[in-house]
Amino acid sequence: MTLEKESSFLTIPGAIHIHTTYSDGTGTVPEVAAAARRAGLRWIVITDHDDLRAKAEEGWYDGVAVLAGYEITPERNHYLVCGLDEVVSNELAPADYVRLVAEKGGLGFVAHPDERVTNEHTRPFRWDDWSLRGFTGIELWNYMSEWIERYTRRMRYVNYFFPQLVVRGPTAETLAWWDLLATEGWRPTGIVGADVHAVRVRAWGRVWEVFPYEQVFRTLTNYLVVEQPLEAAFSEASRQILNALRRGRVIMANRTWGEAASTHFVALLPDGSRATVGDTVSLGSQIVLDFRAPARGHITLYRNGQVLVRNRWARRLRHVVREPGHYRVEVRRWGQLWILTNHIHVE
Ligand SMILES: [Zn+2]
Ligand SMILES: [Zn+2]
Structure with a gap:
């Protein structure tokens, strides 16, 4: 094989950080899986707030592997968890749930660490203690929190109809933290989060869906980098997906600017x-x-x-x-x- 030949690695697109009707989302697990398939995804991880009921619905949905984790959701310091069969309490201190999830063999990702919302619609849910260590990875870039952050009364129509103009990328502070942790030897996996809820709001005499699942699934995407296609047996496919997430085998993309499958x-x-x-x-x-x-x-x-x-x-x-x-x-x-x-x- 010469060095000019195509690389032998495959890239498999998927999404993590998704809310369904089990918490504050508007779609059921099968509906969310169908939206993922229409958007070209091959795997998703559902992460309802402190809720693991979606676990009973894990499996293949017409070519999409659906895994269930959850988002530990205290007032601040949200934490995405997958690979566990039980919910770790949101009443613990962040240092404790980070440690417990790791001890139980789960994967944990710091969610939207640098959210700085200052408008009247929401409070910031940022990660407070940036000296904490021991998590699997960091959600470097979160579609919803960035969108909400830039949502102002003056800009709201632009934000609603042209979200691509306000969703720019991770903050410099988040990237610097991630790079620092790599040099320290922690090497956390970087992921992007959809944080999709498909919230419905009533305005101008009709109901609008603020970012339907399919629309968000066509934006921030995690491509797993693997040697083998996902196995037909769901338990095997699930293990491959979690393993790639754990190892940092991820290339992130905002598909608003082009498909990135063969990166x-x-x-x-x-x-x-x-x-x-x-x-x-x-x-x-x-x-x-x-x-x-x-x-x-x-x-x-x-x-x-x-x-x-x-x-x-x-x-x-x-x-x-x-x-x-x-x-x-x-x-x-x-x-x-x-x-x-x-x-x-x-x-
Ligand atoms: Zn959150
Ligand atoms: Zn969330």
Whole structure:
């Protein structure tokens, strides 16, 4: 196999952070699964507020693997949990539920850590203690919280009809925290969250659905990077999905700016083998980082949070690694964040 051949990794699109009728969403589990299928997703993780009733409805729905977790939802410090059969109490301190979820073998993601809502519609639900450690990952970018944050009376019509104009990307603080944790050795998985509720509001004499499930599912997407397609047996597929989330095998994209299914970020090793996002490779030999996007954009390679290389309006970026560090890529189109990879760790 030459190095120019297609990478052997597959990307499988899905979404996490979804509310159904078991909490404050408006769709049932089968309805949400159907919306996911129409939006081209292959897996979703339902996360109702402190509620795991969706667990009884887990399974394959016409090609979409539906997993159930939940969102630990105190006043602040929301925490997405999956891979557990029981609900951990929202009355514990964040340090305690982070530790308990890990001890029980579950995955935990800090939800919308940098939400700063200041308008009259909602309160900020940000994560207070950024010195806490021990979680699986961070929801770097949350569609609803960013939308609500930018919702003002003057801008509300623009926000409603053109949400793509106000959904820009994770905050610099969130990205810096994620990069710092990588350098500290924690290496949390970065994910994007839909946080979709499909809230219905009454206005101007009719009922409007504020972001139907399908519409949100066509935006922030987590592509799992795996060697094998999802297994037909649901328990196996579920294990593959959780395993990829745990290992940082995720490429994030806002599909508003283009499909991102064939995005690849790999480390090419001299023996012809490849590593990808979430993996650790050692710098004993020459390593080439190879990033490819399905369409042109402004590509930036970061090392430990610092800009290392920029390729303007390109589909590809290659870089010979000279230093250890935590490497990730961002791609922008028309000034908007399109693709954001997890780190490849070089020791
Ligand atoms: Zn929340
Ligand atoms: Zn939520």
